[in-house]
Amino acid sequence: MSKDTPPSPPRLSRRRAPVTLKQRIVRRVLMLIPMAALVILVGRMGWLDQAADKLTFSRTSWFDNTALVEHFRTIVTHNGMTADAKDCLLFVVNGNDPADATRIQVMEKHSGKCPGDRNTLPLLFTLRIDRLDQKALTDWQSPGMFHPLP
Incomplete structure (x- = not known):
């Protein structure tokens, strides 16, 4: 190493490419679908009613x-x-x-x-x-x- 160039700080992670708008939309949709299915399942099973009853009664x-x-x-x-x-x-x-x-x-x-x-x-x-x-x-x-x- 020469004395003219300062040492660069070590990188802890790889640098990622910027996320495009299309990638953001796809990620959100892929997260939203299972969450919506889970909410519907919990509502149909009656777990929300039971939890609300336990909290309020x-x-x-x-x-x-x-x-x-x-x-x-x-x-x-x-x-x-x-x-x-x-x-x-x-x-x-x-x-x-x-x-x-x-x-x-x-x-x-x-x-x-x-x-x-x-x-x-x-x-x-x-x-x-x-x-x-x-x-x-x-x-x-x-x-x-x-x-x-x-």
């Missing part, structure tokens, strides 16, 4: 009828108690029951996108909620005999 929600109905709507549709969609279920809360034995009737709705005879509203099962102890029992598959939720 708290100890005080047991005394709020709206929160309680939405919580059990998610549970009932995701644990196989009914094959109906969430929007095709009607929850009727008996407001005259005491806090330790509130009854919620789960009925099958037949209107809009829900198939079936519009003149019927069949009872699927009943939930018995103990708000004080935060427990739920159901008579699913055994009318009149209550047991813990599956």
